[in-house]
Amino acid sequence: MTTQRKALSGSARRNEASHRAILAAAFELVQEVGYAKLSIEGIAARAGVGKQTIYRWWPSKGAVLFDAFLMLSEQPDGEGAGLPDTGDLEADLKAVLRATIEELNDPRYDEAMRALNTEITHDPALAALYAERLDGPMRELKRQRLRSAQRAGQLAEDLDLDVAVDLLWGPLLNRWLQRSGELTPGYADSIVETALHGLRPRS
Template identity: 85%
Template sequence: MTTQRKNSPNAARRSDASRRAILTAAFDLVQEVGYAKLSIEGIAARAGVGKQTIYRWWPSKGTVLFDAFLMFSEGPDGEPAALPDTGDLEADLKTVLRATVAELNDPRYDEPMRALATEIAHDPELAAAYAERLDGPMKELKKRRLRGAQRAGQLAEDLDLDVAVEMVWGPLLNRWLQRSGPLTPEYADSVVATALNGLRPRRPGH
């Protein structure tokens, strides 16, 4: 009993070290060889573990890459960072969207994110994991910031926050995914201004 208690912390540390090595290997390799050539065998060789070690924790290379992306993109406490709230909604959204532009343009993230987008479109289980562990929590943070703006009288009380989130963040992701135009800070600012100002002409006194 004493021997097991002494060994278990070391075993846990080895397990965590192996997981991090696997995720780091997957994240690095997909940038070097592309997703099509990424393989469990290649990840295992780079990480210095056996294939069965990987399959014990992940069923596919897509799920490995998803966890790798989470490890490299989450905050230090493992949770996504809250959106800034300075009281100036437009300035805060521009700050967030400019940071999104920088991330989407970062070569370290471009290939992993495009690979994940492709896999999510074809793998229902991975899509469900993405919705539960990343997209859902991020949407809640975005809606929380917009809800605060509603309470401050900066947005309409009857605004559909789900639609509002899609209107603000959707154009950036669509332009990035389809490579339909330059993804710049100026474009991010324009998206925020257009979304907040609305599309209809303002009536006098409104």
């Protein structure tokens, strides 16, 4: 029994290691060659595995890339543990939006994130998968932080939290996708301040 369990666990460990190597290779390669030239062959060579190992787990390069993002979002140092909640909503939101901007500006993921967004724009099925597996859980964490502020009386009682999430993150993502301006920490702060206080004169 013990030997058999050890053997299984050794095989599972090897699978796990190959799995991670493939996803890491996909991230590296898409950044180097662009999504159009990304291939299963290239990923296999970079990861040091056979092509068949990849096809055993994924049907396409898009599926590999999607799982690479899932792995990233599940890392222990990721945002999966919830957004900061110090009680100071404005400071917490600025910290989170600055972190979002850092991610969007990270050259290691730029091409991969643009490729994913391009695929989503043209493929409603992938968009639905993205909404369910990646954007949905992140959006729930954002709503949780806003709900906590709403309970503390720091946000309007009748505020639609989905509209609030769109108002805070939509401008950042759109500026990044359309390349319509620099994404700086100061821009993150302006969005948070303006969204919280509104465009109207302060009374």
